[in-house]
């Protein structure tokens with residue numbers, strides 16, 4: 001998760017997409033509904049930037065914090081930490097929602113996406129509880145993230161190419177600013193990112 005005050009980083013959520021009963025053969029396809037499957041807990045964070053998030057992308061993180069998840073949530077809600085994210089997703093899929101998508105959270109730090117710096121201003125940050133360098137995401141974490149992301153992706157028409165990892169946007173920043181001082185960022189692994197994206201593409205095809 002995070003780093004320096006105000007330029008920090010961090011990671012999130014749970015959902016199950018259900019189709020309504022097709023017992024009535026005349027039921028139109030648009031009756032597909034999204035039912036909340038995973039528990040959602042609201043924990044508003046005070047660590048928010050000014051302005052309105054444009055919500056054109058989503059950044060995936062892992063917290064790199066040991067259990068329990070309260071360690072991560074408390075840190076992301078602590079004014080002294082200087083970090084936050086929109087949601088934290090525990091290993092059982094429980095989502096701790098810290099801010100709405102339109103809020104500017106402090107999860108991306110020095111970052112670059114689509115030719116722009118400062119991804120906090122235009123992306124939603126999802127933190128997965130745990131450290132993917134040591135343990136893979138649980139299936140509940142992935143399904144919960146999909147449940148969280150799908151409505152946002154549809155509402156804001158987010159391109160799948162704008163769903164990225166913290167490490168990707170940090171590396172893009174370094175490439176865009178080759179002479180600037182920066183530090184590396186190890187975050188959710190490419191393997192776990194691919195698992196999330198594969199499940200997401202599958203859910204969107206349903």
Ligand SMILES: [Zn+2]
Nearest residue numbers: 009010061166
């Ligand atoms: Zn991160």
